[in-house]
Amino acid sequence: MQAFTVEQVRRMERAAMGPEDDGTLMQRAAAGLAAVVVEALRTRVDRVYGARVLVLVGPGNNGGDALWAGARLARRGVRVDAVGVLGTPHAEGLAALLAAGGRRLERAQLSALGAYDLALDGILGIGGRPGLPDDVADLVDRLADADVPVVAVDLPSGVAADTGAVPGAAVTAAVTVTFGVVKVGHLLEPARSRTGRLVLVDIGLDTSAEEPELDAWDAARVAAAWPWPAPQSDKYAKGVVGVDCGSETYPGAGIMATYGAVHGGAGMVRFLGPESAQTVITTNLPDVVFAPGRVQAHLLGSGWGDRADGTQAVADAVASEVPGVLDADGLRYRPETMPGTWLLTPHAGELARLLGVERSEVEDDPLAAVRAGVGRTGATVLLKGATQLVARPGTRTVELAVPGPAWTGRAGSGDTLGGLCAAVLAAGRPAHEAAVLGASLQAVTAAAHPGPLPPHALAERCADQLGAWWQEGRR
Numbered sequence: 001m002q003a004f005t006v007e008q009v010r011r012m013e014r015a016a017m018g019p020e021d022d023g024t025l026m027q028r029a030a031a032g033l034a035a036v037v038v039e040a041l042r043t044r045v046d047r048v049y050g051a052r053v054l055v056l057v058g059p060g061n062n063g064g065d066a067l068w069a070g071a072r073l074a075r076r077g078v079r080v081d082a083v084g085v086l087g088t089p090h091a092e093g094l095a096a097l098l099a100a101g102g103r104r105l106e107r108a109q110l111s112a113l114g115a116y117d118l119a120l121d122g123i124l125g126i127g128g129r130p131g132l133p134d135d136v137a138d139l140v141d142r143l144a145d146a147d148v149p150v151v152a153v154d155l156p157s158g159v160a161a162d163t164g165a166v167p168g169a170a171v172t173a174a175v176t177v178t179f180g181v182v183k184v185g186h187l188l189e190p191a192r193s194r195t196g197r198l199v200l201v202d203i204g205l206d207t208s209a210e211e212p213e214l215d216a217w218d219a220a221r222v223a224a225a226w227p228w229p230a231p232q233s234d235k236y237a238k239g240v241v242g243v244d245c246g247s248e249t250y251p252g253a254g255i256m257a258t259y260g261a262v263h264g265g266a267g268m269v270r271f272l273g274p275e276s277a278q279t280v281i282t283t284n285l286p287d288v289v290f291a292p293g294r295v296q297a298h299l300l301g302s303g304w305g306d307r308a309d310g311t312q313a314v315a316d317a318v319a320s321e322v323p324g325v326l327d328a329d330g331l332r333y334r335p336e337t338m339p340g341t342w343l344l345t346p347h348a349g350e351l352a353r354l355l356g357v358e359r360s361e362v363e364d365d366p367l368a369a370v371r372a373g374v375g376r377t378g379a380t381v382l383l384k385g386a387t388q389l390v391a392r393p394g395t396r397t398v399e400l401a402v403p404g405p406a407w408t409g410r411a412g413s414g415d416t417l418g419g420l421c422a423a424v425l426a427a428g429r430p431a432h433e434a435a436v437l438g439a440s441l442q443a444v445t446a447a448a449h450p451g452p453l454p455p456h457a458l459a460e461r462c463a464d465q466l467g468a469w470w471q472e473g474r475r
């Protein structure tokens with residue numbers, strides 16, 4: 001699924017409309033929106049005729065969409081009340097609603113909100129600045145308290161369309177009906193959680209001239225793209241991962257990274273980390289070897305802590321011209337520039353440190369931050385967290401891994417994730433694919449095994465997930 005910025009949407013809308021806006025796009029949007037509301041009413045109250053819908057109307061075309069959809073609903077016998085909550089409502093849309101038998105109410109006339117079967121959020125769309133005025137936020141809260149489900153028009157009002165930030169009050173929708181194309185904010189947390197189920201209505205926009213801002217993967221695409229071994233593949237075709245992770249202080253990181261590489265399907269894993277981790281690895285993963293030798297992907301940095309020869313270790317690995325994953329503490333020892341064949345896997349705090357900015361800056365605009373990480377380092381960057389973004393040199397579009405459940409975020413999950421990515425890298429895939437596939441496999445597996453599994457146990461389930469896909473023939 002591809003997502004676009006507001007600026008791109010405006011360009012596509014202008015191209016579709018031509019010099020004059022004759023309202024065609026808005027009519028298509030309203031028709032699609034009304035159809036979704038009809039289905040939602042059938043599901044919720046088992047009727048359309050006589051059902052009650054409240055339309056919250058803002059000052060722009062977003063309110064226009066909602067009012068025109070309200071008119072369509074009113075013609076089907078829905079009892080539609082519209083209330084202007086910001087500015088002056090779209091004139092033609094309001095006239096159409098009133099002509100169809102809908103009512104316009106003042107806010108003071110609103111009582112017994114629980115009597116509404118559903119509310120339409122037509123307050124702000126792509127022209128909205130994030131946040132809602134206090135009085136509007138208060139009405140939105142009262143609807144939530146009254147358990148009235150909200151269908152958001154285009155975007156849940158109050159969220160930032162281009163970043164997914166939610167810096168102030170915002171609507172939480174059960175369903176969001178968006179028009180033409182998906183917007184960035186629908187897919188990035190925290191706005192994603194405000195979006196609910198996302199329905200895309202085709203209004204005839206042509207995306208071919210625009211490079212998408214985001215390319216979001218789903219599980220089926222991950223399964224299809226996985227580097228499945230061919231019948232003749234030997235261990236070198238599957239790839240050898242060299243794991244130099246962990247330290248005497250943090251031996252577990254080396255163990256969990258190794259679990260990731262083994263269960264991500266590496267043909268061989270060489271463990272080149274601290275001796276204190278070796279006994280556990282030998283006992284639980286006897287296939288791992290400890291002798292130095294041929295490596296097709298490096299995995300460095302997880303659990304290093306302070307490492308006296310850290311700079312040299314990273315420099316040597318980069319100089320070997322073999323691709324690699326550089327994680328966690330290893331990021332502090334990176335050379336000034338790195339090849340795009342290397343994958344850096346920072347979480348928000350690590351990326352902030354790398355960029356010399358506050359963590360909040362990364363969290364407020366992760367898309368800009370992950371691109372800045374590429375600009376700063378030259379490497380491919382996976383920003384880890386609730387939404388996992390992958391940026392690479394030379395390509396503006398940022399890839400979005402399949403999201404997983406919040407249980408996944410535990411000490412050591414990042415270490416196993418590094419191992420999964422390194423296994424894909426060792427199989428010969430480019431760094432950005434290794435990042436998306438590794439992160440998505442972990443997320444899909446965690447979703448299929450909900451609960452607080454420790455990272456090494458989740459890594460074992462990753463192998464089960466690959467096995468299930470293999471048996472389904474999804475390759």
Ligand SMILES: NC(=O)C1=CN([C@@H]2O[C@H](COP(=O)(O)OP(=O)(O)OC[C@H]3O[C@@H](n4cnc5c(N)ncnc54)[C@H](OP(=O)(O)O)[C@@H]3O)[C@@H](O)[C@H]2O)[C@@H](O)CC1
Nearest residue numbers: 013025026029059060061062124125126127128129131154
């Ligand atoms: N164009 C098309 O062809 C199509 C467009 N479509 C629909 O149009 C929507 C975009 O419509 P839009 O451009 O009119 O902007 P919209 O989001 O309604 O609001 C802008 C108004 O809100 C105000 N305002 C902003 N933030 C605020 C805040 N925090 N608090 C208070 N006020 C705030 C802002 O005021 P100002 O910036 O002037 O202060 C301005 O008056 C789009 O999402 C889709 O639903 C579809 O029909 C398909 C065809």
Ligand SMILES: Nc1ncnc2c1ncn2[C@@H]1O[C@H](COP(=O)(O)OP(=O)(O)O)[C@@H](O)[C@H]1O
Nearest residue numbers: 347385386404405406408409411412413414415
């Ligand atoms: N809210 C969340 N939802 C889903 N996955 C998450 C969430 N938070 C973190 N994760 C996952 O957990 C892992 C945490 O990585 P990281 O912060 O590097 O942990 P550590 O360094 O302790 O191993 C990442 O792989 C990320 O994918």
Ligand SMILES: [K+]
Nearest residue numbers: 121124153155
């Ligand atoms: K809206």
